[in-house]
Amino acid sequence: MQLNYIHDFTLNTKQDFLAVQQKLKRLIHLSNAIDTDSLQTCAGVDLAYWEENGESFGVCSIIVLDVHTKKVVEKVHHFGNINVPYVAGFLAFRELPLIVEAAKKLTIEPDVFLFDGNGYLHPHHLGIATHASFFLNKPTIGIAKTYLKIKNHDFKMPDNQIGAYTDIVIEGEVYGRTLRTRQDVKPIFLSCGNFIDLESSYQITMTLINQESRLPIPVRLADLETHALRKYYRD
DNA sequence: GCGACAG
DNA sequence: ATCTTGTCGC
Numbered sequence: 195m196q197l198n199y200i201h202d203f204t205l206n207t208k209q210d211f212l213a214v215q216q217k218l219k220r221l222i223h224l225s226n227a228i229d230t231d232s233l234q235t236c237a238g239v240d241l242a243y244w245e246e247n248g249e250s251f252g253v254c255s256i257i258v259l260d261v262h263t264k265k266v267v268e269k270v271h272h273f274g275n276i277n278v279p280y281v282a283g284f285l286a287f288r289e290l291p292l293i294v295e296a297a298k299k300l301t302i303e304p305d306v307f308l309f310d311g312n313g314y315l316h317p318h319h320l321g322i323a324t325h326a327s328f329f330l331n332k333p334t335i336g337i338a339k340t341y342l343k344i345k346n347h348d349f350k351m352p353d354n355q356i357g358a359y360t361d362i363v364i365e366g367e368v369y370g371r372t373l374r375t376r377q378d379v380k381p382i383f384l385s386c387g388n389f390i391d392l393e394s395s396y397q398i399t400m401t402l403i404n405q406e407s408r409l410p411i412p413v414r415l416a417d418l419e420t421h422a423l424r425k426y427y428r429d
Numbered sequence: 430g431c432g433a434c435a436g
Numbered sequence: 437a438t439c440t441t442g443t444c445g446c
Contacts, residue, residue, distance in 0.1 A: 282436085339435080
């Protein structure tokens with residue numbers, strides 16, 4: 195599978211993007227069970243944006259954590275131009291160029307990557323987490339803060355208890371789950387990225403939750419880091 | 430024309 | 437995502 199398209203500016207129409215998603219869709223594998231105890235490291239990925247002289251810039255941060263000590267073991271980032279506009283359903287085409295470059299700077303090869311955005315929970319099962327797996331060749335998990343409505347299907351609110359969830363089933367297929375990671379806090383929307391099953395994704399996500407945020411630690415830290423980096427690059 | 434719309 | 441002040445609560 196040729197993946198250099200991510201830097202090809204001729205691939206910028208919705209039809210082109212759709213064609214790519216349809217092809218990659220066949221290569222998704224969600225039956226792989228991964229035991230949390232067998233993991234060593236996991237990474238969180240996020241981006242921040244800003245405008246300067248009418249140009250769009252972005253910075254991607256990847257934070258790698260030791261799963262068991264919860265300590266940061268590596269931190270990389272990549273800053274650059276943003277050329278693709280945000281269109282719901284096509285987020286990956288906008289964010290992947292910076293993500294791929296940032297990932298190249300990693301010396302550690304994380305066992306799993308957690309993304310700020312959907313994975314399989316997507317109209318074509320190709321949210322950012324799933325799409326990115328084909329570049330990283332590693333298991334990925336999607337963590338979205340708001341719900342992306344698919345086929346007019348609404349999500350069912352889980353109980354107000356840590357770990358409670360309701361699966362998002364659309365036309366008989368499980369797309370992901372609405373997950374309460376903290377009590378009295380809005381749920382997150384979890385879905386497989388690729389090369390991992392939903393149950394493992396759930397276990398890993400819950401293992402990475404602390405009192406600081408409803409988001410798993412690596413994603414939260416990457417979010418904070420991108421804001422700090424933006425402040426740095428702006429000045 | 431109007432509303433929806435991951436980040 | 438980003439632009440932004442105050443404000444409620446632990």
